Amino acid sequence: MKFVAHALAAVALAATAGHVAPAAAQQTLTISSWGGAYQKAQREAWFNIVEKELGVTIKEETTSGVADVRAQVASGRPTWDLVQQGNYGCALLDKEGNTEPLTPAILGVKGIADNMKGKGWISNLVYATTLAWSDEKYRDKKPSSWADMWDTKTFPGGRTMRRSPVYALESALLADGVPMEKLYPLDTARAFKKLEAIKKDVVVWWASGAQSQQVLKDREVEMAAIWNGRAAALATEGEKVSLTFNQQMLLTDCWVVPKGAKNKDLAMKAIEIMSRPEVQARIALYINYGPANVEAFNTGIIKPEVAAKLPSSPENAKKGFVLDANYWAANLDELTKQFDLFIQR
Amino acid sequence: MTLALDQIAAGGTASGANEEALRRQAHGERRSMLALTLPALLLVGFVVLIPIGWLFWLSFVDKSGFTLIHYQRLLHPTYLLTLRTTFELAFTVTVVCLLLGYPLAYLASQLPRRWASLVLLCVLFPFWTSLLVRTYAWLVLLQRRGLVNTWLQKLGIIEEPLRLVHNFTGTAIGMTHIMLPFMVLPLYATMKTISEDYMRAAANLGASPIRAFWQIYVPLSFPGLAAGLIVVFVLSLGFYVTPALLGGGRVMMWAMQIERSTTVYADWGAASAMGVVLLVITLGILWLVSRLTGSAKLGEAR
Numbered sequence: 001m002k003f004v005a006h007a008l009a010a011v012a013l014a015a016t017a018g019h020v021a022p023a024a025a026q027q028t029l030t031i032s033s034w035g036g037a038y039q040k041a042q043r044e045a046w047f048n049i050v051e052k053e054l055g056v057t058i059k060e061e062t063t064s065g066v067a068d069v070r071a072q073v074a075s076g077r078p079t080w081d082l083v084q085q086g087n088y089g090c091a092l093l094d095k096e097g098n099t100e101p102l103t104p105a106i107l108g109v110k111g112i113a114d115n116m117k118g119k120g121w122i123s124n125l126v127y128a129t130t131l132a133w134s135d136e137k138y139r140d141k142k143p144s145s146w147a148d149m150w151d152t153k154t155f156p157g158g159r160t161m162r163r164s165p166v167y168a169l170e171s172a173l174l175a176d177g178v179p180m181e182k183l184y185p186l187d188t189a190r191a192f193k194k195l196e197a198i199k200k201d202v203v204v205w206w207a208s209g210a211q212s213q214q215v216l217k218d219r220e221v222e223m224a225a226i227w228n229g230r231a232a233a234l235a236t237e238g239e240k241v242s243l244t245f246n247q248q249m250l251l252t253d254c255w256v257v258p259k260g261a262k263n264k265d266l267a268m269k270a271i272e273i274m275s276r277p278e279v280q281a282r283i284a285l286y287i288n289y290g291p292a293n294v295e296a297f298n299t300g301i302i303k304p305e306v307a308a309k310l311p312s313s314p315e316n317a318k319k320g321f322v323l324d325a326n327y328w329a330a331n332l333d334e335l336t337k338q339f340d341l342f343i344q345r
Numbered sequence: 346m347t348l349a350l351d352q353i354a355a356g357g358t359a360s361g362a363n364e365e366a367l368r369r370q371a372h373g374e375r376r377s378m379l380a381l382t383l384p385a386l387l388l389v390g391f392v393v394l395i396p397i398g399w400l401f402w403l404s405f406v407d408k409s410g411f412t413l414i415h416y417q418r419l420l421h422p423t424y425l426l427t428l429r430t431t432f433e434l435a436f437t438v439t440v441v442c443l444l445l446g447y448p449l450a451y452l453a454s455q456l457p458r459r460w461a462s463l464v465l466l467c468v469l470f471p472f473w474t475s476l477l478v479r480t481y482a483w484l485v486l487l488q489r490r491g492l493v494n495t496w497l498q499k500l501g502i503i504e505e506p507l508r509l510v511h512n513f514t515g516t517a518i519g520m521t522h523i524m525l526p527f528m529v530l531p532l533y534a535t536m537k538t539i540s541e542d543y544m545r546a547a548a549n550l551g552a553s554p555i556r557a558f559w560q561i562y563v564p565l566s567f568p569g570l571a572a573g574l575i576v577v578f579v580l581s582l583g584f585y586v587t588p589a590l591l592g593g594g595r596v597m598m599w600a601m602q603i604e605r606s607t608t609v610y611a612d613w614g615a616a617s618a619m620g621v622v623l624l625v626i627t628l629g630i631l632w633l634v635s636r637l638t639g640s641a642k643l644g645e646a647r
Binding site: 064066211219220338340341343345 | 421422423426427430488489490508511589590593594595596597602605607608609610611612613
């Protein structure tokens with residue numbers, strides 16, 4: 001009996017030593033991202049590394065956009081320490097003063113371009129809006145630029161574009177001959193005029209990535225302005241669909257630390273770790289998105305055949321341009337109203 | 346209650362005491378009815394009245410306090426155009442539902458019970474299928490390489506596929522399908538209560554069948570008709586899923602603009618203002634209809 005009691009006491013002691021003590025020392029960092037397969041990839045590629053290096057536990061939540069962050073900050077006690085947003089969402093939150101300024105350590109990480117970060121935000125993932133088409137329809141001559149989207153004589157057939165001024169206005173100006181580096185600030189009058197020319201051929205203004213995929217797959221349309229991942233997924237499924245990275249619009253998702261976040265110092269450290277090239281590179285192992293840090297492509301972690309399909313690989317990135325997050329943060333509201341008027345007419 | 350009545354019937358010598366007992370019983374009944382309805386009242390209060398009050402509140406405030414900025418925003422032409430589309434679509438769907446639903450309900454009301462059940466089942470069956478599934482089904486049927494276009498082309502009726510979907514037409518077709526039961530069911534319920542004797546009497550007095558139908562039957566079916574029209578029109582005003590999927594992005598409904606306000610602009614004030622506008626318009630329509638038809642008739646249809 002006595003032996004049993006001793007043994008139990010020992011086990012109990014061991015259990016306390018093994019669990020309670022480190023738990024008391026271990027801090028929790030709450031990260032909110034887009035959820036699903038996307039967040040799972042981030043967990044594998046990044047969160048696990050951060051947990052190990054900082055000795056913290058990462059608690060995950062999901063966000064559906066800027067409104068969440070605004071609400072958290074407005075409440076005065078944000079429960080999220082680190083939030084993933086789209087690039088103009090980040091720029092918008094930064095502009096509104098809803099973010100904590102990033103530390104010099106983060107902004108000093110080499111390899112992340114200046115147009116992919118701001119005072120209070122920094123990009124971590126890159127995808128792109130690209131021109132994709134049905135190879136069954138265009139067997140010989142393939143489209144290669146936004147101008148071809150407008151060229152319904154050489155490339156007859158239905159088109160689909162996103163139901164948003166973002167991308168649509170840029171593609172119109174590029175089709176009209178504006179060089180990529182001179183796009184911003186957008187000449188919106190010229191863009192809408194050019195859009196007018198393609199309007200009757202746009203069968204569907206897509207509202208979701210899934211819809212853009214579906215209309216291309218069903219051959220409702222023959223050519224699409226579509227996210228590269230969506231077109232690539234169709235090709236993987238065996239659909240005869242191709243895309244070009246030429247004149248691609250690079251889009252990023254990015255981190256912000258909500259103003260007043262409880263563990264903001266820890267959050268800053270986490271961002272710094274996740275921005276390092278060798279950590280950044282890991283994301284490409286788990287999902288079809290590219291790292292925002294171009295140095296990641298020199299780490300040897302991303303194989304050349306994978307890099308060839310990523311918008312942010314140096315080879316592909318130079319064919320396109322980075323969407324101006326600050327421009328859209330400032331003009332999204334007004335231009336969306338104009339755009340809605342345009343498509344309804 | 347029975348006891349009290351028995352006492353009265355027995356002679357009523359102690360009528361004062363009886364009245365007292367009756368009154369107490371009536372009180373008790375009212376109290377227990379109130380107790381029974383209390384959960385429902387609380388539910389309505391919490392999930393309808395308070396949120397609507399909140400909606401009104403949100404539409405009139407911003408960071409600095411009271412404001413009309415959310416309503417001013419709605420003066421932008423894009424919102425006016427959306428409002429017009431919303432009403433055009435709701436009106437079109439209502440009219441088509443009427444043209445399809447009235448004969449169908451009439452047929453069902455005239456058939457023997459078993460056949461009537463079959464017709465009603467056909468009306469109800471899609472009603473039990475998910476709205477999303479039915480909407481996607483229309484997409485499969487109406488798209489460029491869909492069943493309808495393929496058949497028409499094979500039969501040599503058309504050469505190039507028709508644009509049946511991703512526009513106003515496709516949206517109206519899909520919505521009509523979804524709204525039809527809301528027209529047929531109240532109509533059928535009313536038509537079942539119209540006695541055949543009226544039509545016989547009309548014939549007896551020399552009215553032709555057509556005249557009897559228009560002068561006797563149609564007015565008698567009016568309560569069900571009004572209920573069906575209102576339900577279809579009002580529900581159509583708030584449609585979201587079907588226009589979003591079948592409209593090709595260019596058919597913008599009011600509900601889609603509300604969605605825009607929350608997800609693109611993250612502007613809850615503007616979204617609330619739009620909700621209030623739609624609510625007020627809907628209530629206005631209901632009020633107008635009840636004034637025109639007399640609320641008694643609407644009550645009958647229930």
